[in-house]
Amino acid sequence: MQIEFTRQEQAFRSEVRSWLRANVPAGERPIHSDRNLDIREFDLEWQRKQFDAGWAGISWPSEYGGRGASLIEQLIWHEEYARAGAPRAGSCFVGLSHAGPTLIARGTPEQQAFHLPRILRGEAVWCQGFSEPGAGSDLAALSTRAEIDGDHLVVNGSKIWTSYASVADYQELLCRTEAGGRKHSGISWVICPMDTPGIELRPILTMVGPNDFHFCQVFYNDVRIPLANVVGEINDGWGVANATLGFERGTGFIADQIQNSELVERLIAMARERRGLDGLSAAIDDGDFASRLAMSRAEMAGVRAMTYATVSRAANENPGPEGSLVKLFFSEASQRLRRLGVDLLGPEALELSSDAGLTTPYLRSYAASIGGGTSDVQRNIVAERVLGLPRGPRP
Amino acid sequence: MIDMEMSSEQQQIVDSVRSLLTDVLPYERFVPRPTPVPNQDRAQFPKLGELGVFGLGLSEADGGVGYSMVEEVLVARELGRFLVSPTAIATMIGVHVAQAAGDPELARRLMQGGTPVAPALAFNSAKNHFAGEYHLVDGDRAEWALAWSEAGVALVGFDDWSELEAVPSIDSTLWLARVRFNGLMPDLRVVAAKGLWRRAQLLVCAYLTGVAEAALDDSVEYAKVREQFQQPIGGFQAIKHRCADMLARSSVAWNSTIFAALTDVVEGQDADFQAIAAKLLASDAAFRNAAINIQNHGAYGFTGEHHAHLFVKRAHMLDRFGGDATYQKQRMLGAKPPSQESVSL
Numbered sequence: 001m002q003i004e005f006t007r008q009e010q011a012f013r014s015e016v017r018s019w020l021r022a023n024v025p026a027g028e029r030p031i032h033s034d035r036n037l038d039i040r041e042f043d044l045e046w047q048r049k050q051f052d053a054g055w056a057g058i059s060w061p062s063e064y065g066g067r068g069a070s071l072i073e074q075l076i077w078h079e080e081y082a083r084a085g086a087p088r089a090g091s092c093f094v095g096l097s098h099a100g101p102t103l104i105a106r107g108t109p110e111q112q113a114f115h116l117p118r119i120l121r122g123e124a125v126w127c128q129g130f131s132e133p134g135a136g137s138d139l140a141a142l143s144t145r146a147e148i149d150g151d152h153l154v155v156n157g158s159k160i161w162t163s164y165a166s167v168a169d170y171q172e173l174l175c176r177t178e179a180g181g182r183k184h185s186g187i188s189w190v191i192c193p194m195d196t197p198g199i200e201l202r203p204i205l206t207m208v209g210p211n212d213f214h215f216c217q218v219f220y221n222d223v224r225i226p227l228a229n230v231v232g233e234i235n236d237g238w239g240v241a242n243a244t245l246g247f248e249r250g251t252g253f254i255a256d257q258i259q260n261s262e263l264v265e266r267l268i269a270m271a272r273e274r275r276g277l278d279g280l281s282a283a284i285d286d287g288d289f290a291s292r293l294a295m296s297r298a299e300m301a302g303v304r305a306m307t308y309a310t311v312s313r314a315a316n317e318n319p320g321p322e323g324s325l326v327k328l329f330f331s332e333a334s335q336r337l338r339r340l341g342v343d344l345l346g347p348e349a350l351e352l353s354s355d356a357g358l359t360t361p362y363l364r365s366y367a368a369s370i371g372g373g374t375s376d377v378q379r380n381i382v383a384e385r386v387l388g389l390p391r392g393p394r395p
Numbered sequence: 396m397i398d399m400e401m402s403s404e405q406q407q408i409v410d411s412v413r414s415l416l417t418d419v420l421p422y423e424r425f426v427p428r429p430t431p432v433p434n435q436d437r438a439q440f441p442k443l444g445e446l447g448v449f450g451l452g453l454s455e456a457d458g459g460v461g462y463s464m465v466e467e468v469l470v471a472r473e474l475g476r477f478l479v480s481p482t483a484i485a486t487m488i489g490v491h492v493a494q495a496a497g498d499p500e501l502a503r504r505l506m507q508g509g510t511p512v513a514p515a516l517a518f519n520s521a522k523n524h525f526a527g528e529y530h531l532v533d534g535d536r537a538e539w540a541l542a543w544s545e546a547g548v549a550l551v552g553f554d555d556w557s558e559l560e561a562v563p564s565i566d567s568t569l570w571l572a573r574v575r576f577n578g579l580m581p582d583l584r585v586v587a588a589k590g591l592w593r594r595a596q597l598l599v600c601a602y603l604t605g606v607a608e609a610a611l612d613d614s615v616e617y618a619k620v621r622e623q624f625q626q627p628i629g630g631f632q633a634i635k636h637r638c639a640d641m642l643a644r645s646s647v648a649w650n651s652t653i654f655a656a657l658t659d660v661v662e663g664q665d666a667d668f669q670a671i672a673a674k675l676l677a678s679d680a681a682f683r684n685a686a687i688n689i690q691n692h693g694a695y696g697f698t699g700e701h702h703a704h705l706f707v708k709r710a711h712m713l714d715r716f717g718g719d720a721t722y723q724k725q726r727m728l729g730a731k732p733p734s735q736e737s738v739s740l
Contacts, residue, residue, distance in 0.1 A: 001405070001465050002398045003657040072397055265732060284728065294675070294724035297732070301672035302647040305654035309646075312399040329643045376632075382642055383635035387615050390630035 047122030082258030444508025475605020549584035
């Protein structure tokens with residue numbers, strides 16, 4: 001056992017740090033809403049900048065144009081990325097962390113040659129088309145149909161919770177290509193160009209605020225997609241989708257974790273400066289605030305230790321369902337932390353326009369235990385696959 | 396290099412300790428017949444000593460086994476799993492105190508296991524000395540107590556104890572007494588600045604993690620065999636989700652402990668910070684897992700015949716060793732966080 005960065009890794013860190021320091025966009029990332037194309041331009045421009053400097057696709061193998069960084073280098077990259085206050089991948093996330101890796105794992109040479117460079121160079125935005133109104137945690141219950149008509153698929157149905165649908169060029173679309181049989185079979189993973197006729201979007205308002213249309217429902221009416229866009233074998237979409245599920249766990253959260261560690265430090269500093277309930281002593285002298293701040297500080301240290309352990313496991317063998325443990329603990333710890341932030345604000349917390357900027361992230365944190373697999377599903381995974389408890393219903 | 400997995404050599408150490416404990420200190424020793432049996436764990440300590448448990452982290456030149464703090468932490472976790480008397484932890488620390496304070500003879504004697512050191516739990520942690528009121532745990536007939544304050548850690552000999560008064564213990568398997576130490580600065584002491592308190596803290600963290608893990612194992616085993624409504628209760632989400640949360644907590648506790656130990660080994664600037672965070676997380680994991688384990692066992696969990704209650708009570712004893720969670724939270728806020736600038740560990 002050992003935690004010590006080698007000389008090369010330290011050199012890598014300084015290289016990353018100085019590049020980020022000089023190149024992180026100065027302006028704020030535009031507000032994300034259904035008709036706001038600014039965000040697409042902002043995200044793509046930042047992606048192009050990373051590509052030009054050779055950082056794009058940090059985890060992608062170099063033969064596919066990625067950086068081919070080792071796991072530890074990826075960890076360092078994400079740590080420095082967050083510390084430099086670099087903007088989140090945003091609308092480039094699905095392409096970089098999901099669609100791209102899936103194409104690398106299962107795409108044809110033609111699919112790879114066309115799409116991978118576009119993702120890396122910041123020329124194409126991808127969105128995800130997995131969940132449906134009737135298929136959430138039970139994703140395999142999805143019912144969007146795709147019928148073969150000559151050399152095309154004809155898609156009918158609806159997807160939901162699709163982030164960045166309105167600015168995306170392509171969608172990774174899971175649809176049912178064979179009715180009947182077992183529900184995990186008969187699904188196909190398809191590249192769906194978002195400008196295909198028959199696609200309609202309905203922006204969905206989130207609880208975060210009156211302008212926050214973070215995601216869309218997507219409707220498909222006789223949408224014709226070339227059969228050549230199927231990734232992997234037809235009817236094997238479940239296997240294709242699972243080939244890269246790990247990308248949403250493990251190192252994918254490091255930047256968020258660093259931001260949370262920084263938030264704890266910011267809240268501690270704030271609690272030392274702001275007055276508490278009596279208007280005289282500092283907020284940190286309040287026993288309840290002190291206790292929660294201390295616990296949050298410890299929890300974020302714990303999350304970091306968990307992440308390092310996950311990286312260590314992944315370097316030694318295959319990352320197991322332990323990724324679920326990190327997500328489970330992290331999402332709830334970060335919710336506690338953000339709640340603490342608004343409690344420290346006191347009355348100001350009621351104002352969305354508050355300068356402290358803690359209310360919006362607080363409201364957004366309600367999604368942490370839902371998105372990317374609900375905490376309830378994570379608990380099932382942990383209990384069944386790690387602890388070996390009896391499995392729940394699998395119709 | 397980030398490697399938080401046990402090497403095969405470390406796994407062997409763990410296996411050999413576990414196999415000895417399975418033989419000589421199984422949970423059956425806690426079954427009341429019909430009333431609780433006084434703790435006799437120390438009778439087995441010479442066997443632990445023979446295996447090298449108490450001198451694991453002392454250099455070979457000093458008569459120890461020559462491993463690092465990490466191996467001691469691995470063993471302390473096993474001691475926690477088997478609910479071994481916490482005198483074992485105090486003895487492991489005591490060996491280092493004796494050696495560092497210039498009494499290698501005593502260090503050698505403690506290493507053999509025949510002279511258990513009793514943990515002394517301070518009522519209030521003194522800032523710059525060791526005098527004051529303590530609880531002595533499993534220390535009847537003990538010659539030495541391990542005192543712990545902000546001044547550091549010290550061995551306090553029987554002659555320097557006063558006003559010893561045995562009191563009924565929350566944990567019927569651990570004899571408890573109030574005692575006063577009068578000497579401000581016992582001869583055998585290691586000042587806080589030397590960092591030995593961190594080793595002590597992490598051994599306590601490891602023990603607490605072991606308790607949390609044992610409570611989890613207990614729950615999982617039971618949930619697989621206990622049937623209600625014609626199915627194992629582990630199939631109900633109410634139970635299985637609690638078990639998943641137990642694993643999340645014990646896993647956070649373990650990784651924080653080992654992360655802190657590895658940070659200490661490379662003399663990281665944030666070693667204090669990590670050791671305090673680990674204590675808060677390990678304590679929390681032990682308390683909560685112990686409570687949930689009782690809940691998962693239903694009324695059986697509430698009995699004194701089942702060992703589930705002992706996890707709760709050990710959590711209380713160890714939480715106080717080196718300062719309880721309330722105290723650790725104060726220290727957590729006072730600690731220097733890892734530097735945002737230089738992340739080099």
